[in-house]
Amino acid sequence: MNHLDEKVEPIFQEVLQRNPGEVEFHQAVREVLESLGPVLVKNPEFADRKIIERICEPERQIIFRVPWLDDNNQVHINRGFRVEFNSSLGPYKGGLRFHPSVYLGIIKFLGFEQIFKNSLTGMPIGGGKGGSDFDPKGKSDNEIMKFCQSFMTELYRHLGEHTDVPAGDIGVGGREIGYMFGQYKRITNRYEPGVLTGKGLDWGGSLVRTEATGYGATYFINEALRVRNDSFDGKTCLVSGSGNVAIYTIEKIHQLGGTCIACSDSNGVIIHEKGLDLDLIKQLKEVERRRISDYISFHKDAKYIQGGNIWDIPCQVAMPSATQNELNGKDAKTLVNNGCIAVGEGANMPTTPEGVKIFLDAKIAYGPGKAANAGGVATSALEMQQNACRDSWTFEYTEKRLEEIMVNIHNLCYETAEEYGAPGNYVLGANVAGFIKVAKAMVAHGLI
Ligand code: NDP
Numbered sequence: 528m529n530h531l532d533e534k535v536e537p538i539f540q541e542v543l544q545r546n547p548g549e550v551e552f553h554q555a556v557r558e559v560l561e562s563l564g565p566v567l568v569k570n571p572e573f574a575d576r577k578i579i580e581r582i583c584e585p586e587r588q589i590i591f592r593v594p595w596l597d598d599n600n601q602v603h604i605n606r607g608f609r610v611e612f613n614s615s616l617g618p619y620k621g622g623l624r625f626h627p628s629v630y631l632g633i634i635k636f637l638g639f640e641q642i643f644k645n646s647l648t649g650m651p652i653g654g655g656k657g658g659s660d661f662d663p664k665g666k667s668d669n670e671i672m673k674f675c676q677s678f679m680t681e682l683y684r685h686l687g688e689h690t691d692v693p694a695g696d697i698g699v700g701g702r703e704i705g706y707m708f709g710q711y712k713r714i715t716n717r718y719e720p721g722v723l724t725g726k727g728l729d730w731g732g733s734l735v736r737t738e739a740t741g742y743g744a745t746y747f748i749n750e751a752l753r754v755r756n757d758s759f760d761g762k763t764c765l766v767s768g769s770g771n772v773a774i775y776t777i778e779k780i781h782q783l784g785g786t787c788i789a790c791s792d793s794n795g796v797i798i799h800e801k802g803l804d805l806d807l808i809k810q811l812k813e814v815e816r817r818r819i820s821d822y823i824s825f826h827k828d829a830k831y832i833q834g835g836n837i838w839d840i841p842c843q844v845a846m847p848s849a850t851q852n853e854l855n856g857k858d859a860k861t862l863v864n865n866g867c868i869a870v871g872e873g874a875n876m877p878t879t880p881e882g883v884k885i886f887l888d889a890k891i892a893y894g895p896g897k898a899a900n901a902g903g904v905a906t907s908a909l910e911m912q913q914n915a916c917r918d919s920w921t922f923e924y925t926e927k928r929l930e931e932i933m934v935n936i937h938n939l940c941y942e943t944a945e946e947y948g949a950p951g952n953y954v955l956g957a958n959v960a961g962f963i964k965v966a967k968a969m970v971a972h973g974l975i
Pocket of ligand 1: 791874875
C-alpha cells in the first residue's frame, strides 16, 4: 500500500473506526485518499471546511426489508439498500446491484467511487448506489418480478428525477429495470421516465445505454494506447466476466481490430484462441440466460476450464469486467510478465491494491474503474437528457457523444496526473480531478 499524507491519515483512521467491518469501503476510501495529500496543500480551504471528512460520510443511507413470495408460496426476506452519498453536482445517480454478497460495505464502496466517477463525466450527477442481497440466479421470471416489485415498494419514496435516479449493475439489467419502473408508475400514478435509467427503448430508454460501459472502457483504453502511439489493432485481449459490461467490451475490441480470446464467469473460463464468438455469447447470456460453460458445445476448438484463472492466459490488453478484487497482486505480476501493456477496468475496483501498485510501477496503461467505466453512467445521464426533452437520439449520435465523453475523461485524468507530477498515472489523475470538482461545489454550498 502507498503512504497516506499526514493530514489525511487521521481522516482515514476515523473512517475505519466509524465504519467497522466494511472492508471494501475502507479499500475504496484509502485508494482515493492516497492521492489527495497534494490537493490539500494547493487548496487549504478544503481542509478548513473538512471536505474529505464530509465526503466520506454518506448524506443518507436507507436500509429496508424486502419480503417476497417464491413460486412455491414460500416467504423470503432480503435486505435492500440505497446509499445517497453525495449530491453536490446533481441528483444521486448510480446502479442497483442484486447479488448475495451485497451488504452495506459493498454498497458504500460503490457509492463512494460513484461520486468521483460521475464528477469525471462532466455531467450534472451526484453519487449513489443501491441493491440487495437477493440472488437472481436460478429464479423464475415471476420470482424476479415479485422481488423487483417488493423492492420498489419501499425504494420509490426516495427517488425522483431531481432527487435520486438508479440504474442497473450486477444482476440488474433491462428486465429488472422494467419491473421496477412498472411498480414505480403503479404506486405513484406518474409516468416519470426520468426516475430510472437503462429503460427499454420503447418506453424512455436510450440507444447505446446497454453497450455504454463496455464500449466506454474500450474507448478509454483506445485513447491511452493512442497517446502511446499504439492501438487495439492486432492485440490479443482478455475480458473477464460474461455479463453486460464484458459482452460490449468484447464487441468494441473486435470492432477496433483486437481479438478477445477468453471470458469467464464465477465458475470458470472459456478460451477460444481464434477469437470469441460474440453472437453465441449474446445468445447464451442475454437471450437464454445460460452459463458460459455451454459455449464449448458449439465450438469444439474452444476450451472450458472450471475454476480457471483468466489472468494466467498471456495477452496484451486485459479488461477486468466482472467484480471487485477479481485481480490480485499475483495476477497483476503474471499479466505484466506475460507482456500485457494495458489494463482497462470495466468493473468497479476489480484490482486489489497490490495489483494496482504492480501496474503503476510497471508503467503500463492502467485505466482505473472510476475513469474507464464511466461511460455507463455518462450514457445514463444522456438518457436523462433525452427524457427531459422527450426526445430520442440516433445510435450514431449517442455513441459519438459517449466517445467524446470518454476521450475527455481520459484527457482530464492524463493532464491532471501530469500537473500533479505523476505522468501516466490515471489513478492519481482520476482521483484528483474527480475530487476537486465535487470539493469546490461543496465549498460553494456551505456547511450542509
Ligand atoms: P452482470 O450481472 O451483467 O455480469 C456480471 C458478470 O461478472 C457475470 O458474468 C458474473 O458471473 C461475473 N462475475 C461475478 N462475480 C464473479 C467472480 N467472483 N468471478 C468471476 N466472474 C464473476 O453485471 P455487469 O456486467 O453490469 O457488471 C460487471 C461489473 O461492471 C461490476 O463490477 C459493475 O459494478 C461494473 N459496472 C457496471 C456498469 C453497468 O452499466 N452495468 C457500469 C459501471 C460499472 P456469474 O454469472 O457467475 O455471477
